[in-house]
Amino acid sequence: MxxxxxxxxxxxxxxxxxxxxxxxxxxxxxxxxxxxxxxxxxxxxxxxxxxxxxxxxxxxxxxxxxxxxxxxxxxxxxxxxxxxxxxxxxxxxxxxxxxxxxxxxxxxxxxxxxxxxxxxxxxxxxxxxxxxxxxxxxxxxxxxxxxxxxxxxxxxxxxxxxxxxAHIARDPLDPAFSVEDFHHRLRARRTGLKRALLDQGLISGIGNIYADEALWAARFHYARPTDTMRRPDTLRIIEAATSVMARALAAGGTSFDSLYVNVNGASGYFARDLEAYGRSGLPCRRCAAEGRHTLLRRESFMNRSSCLCPYCQPRPRNARP
Known part of the structure; x- marks a missing residue:
């Protein structure tokens, strides 16, 4: 989708x-x-x-x-x-x-x-x-x-x-998006971070692909409890989501088959630059750049999956689904 x-x-x-x-x-x-x-x-x-x-x-x-x-x-x-x-x-x-x-x-x-x-x-x-x-x-x-x-x-x-x-929340690229408002609503959810990012009533536009990418970039595990997020943490995940989606936008989007095209029928090319999504079993590029050999791992999540680096994104002890 x-x-x-x-x-x-x-x-x-x-x-x-x-x-x-x-x-x-x-x-x-x-x-x-x-x-x-x-x-x-x-x-x-x-x-x-x-x-x-x-x-x-x-x-x-x-x-x-x-x-x-x-x-x-x-x-x-x-x-x-x-x-x-x-x-x-x-x-x-x-x-x-x-x-x-x-x-x-x-x-x-x-x-x-x-x-x-x-x-x-x-x-x-x-x-x-x-x-x-x-x-x-x-x-x-x-x-x-x-x-x-x-x-x-x-x-x-x-x-x-x-x-x-009208029930859809604003997205990180919306000029009227408020990080402060999102932070308060995020902490009140008391759920896992990725589940919150996928909640279109809380923040819109983020699907499974960009949630995995933003979490990898911000070094958060998908099960991080939202009520433990401090303002700097919230700002970090929003900046990561904004950055990854802005880069995807510049590349024309992410296309995995012929079903998604722009108005002229051309597909996007951001799939070539994905860091986490769909790369299970491949080396984490950040770890490789820092001299470690860590393989990305795929874990079941909400009848789908999450791809993460077990070193960069350690599972919190108080993890929430």
Whole structure:
């Protein structure tokens, strides 16, 4: 499943290609991808057709396009076109006459536009492709954020958020993320550190890959009790998570197969730089640099696994699951 850097790569690509353009047509190839839009396909088509995209915003792994009412009514509710990528969802920018993808689900036709330099015309289609059909699209009303801050990361993000994403906490790359607030909530959880990092209601965007990477970088065991975390400890894990996700973002995300791509269909390359995740049985590079030969170890965790260095990340005596 895509994690925060992967979704942010997609958000930035969409912001570049679709902001300011009007959705002139909607083709629903597979209605199953609109199952989250309860009123149905025709309502979806009616609410989206003619709307102008004003921004592309992300909160954690949630992604939405803010839409301007086609009739410019002052009393019209502010809405967003939500895109849930699920396990295999892709949002691709294509030419209108490009061959149809095998798993194409929804096709949005965009108004004509040219690049920032006024050069070549921009591709005319925004396509939602989903092999496993766990993802989908739907229209949602926007509501004020609880803290009055922008709903998420976006060029002109307003203090509004779709109801379906309001329960998601802010992520470390969000300008409005508060380390102090996270620290207090973290200590109150009284659980293991990795379990807390994966709790999207506490901190969003961190999945199994980046949790392992951040814990390795900060030298914390995944079972470190959260109520023993001091402020410097909390700052250390947040700085580690921020650093690893920023590097992954710069590399275009982490891709292990062809299911995750950015809006142009290119895969990320950060998998080449992973230090812990997926490297069980291989030498810890930090230990090797310090003259030790320690092999990374894979341990069962929450019906999945954690990969760690037994020397750099010793298990605490008061470990919590």
């Amino acid at each position: 895509p994690e925060l850097p992967e979704v942010e790569v997609v958000r930035r690509g969409l912001a570049r290609w679709v902001t300011g353009r009007i959705i002139e047509g909607v083709e629903v190839v597979d209605p199953r991808s609109l199952r989250r839009h309860v009123p149905g396909v025709e309502d979806f088509r009616g609410r989206v057709t003619g709307a102008r995209v004003t921004d592309v915003v992300r909160r954690g792994k949630f992604l939405w396009l803010t839409l301007e009412d086609p009739d410019h009514r002052a009393d019209a509710p502010q809405v967003a076109l939500m895109a849930h990528l699920g396990m295999s969802g892709q949002l691709l920018i294509e030419e209108a006459d490009a061959p149809r993808e095998k798993h194409l689900k929804v096709r949005l036709s965009l108004s004509a536009a040219r690049g920032e330099d006024g050069g070549e015309p921009l591709p005319a289609d925004l396509r939602f492709v989903d092999q496993r059909i766990f993802g989908g699209m739907f229209v949602a009303d926007l509501e004020p954020t609880v803290d009055g801050q922008p709903g998420g990361t976006g060029a002109s993000a307003l203090p509004l958020i779709p109801h379906q994403a």
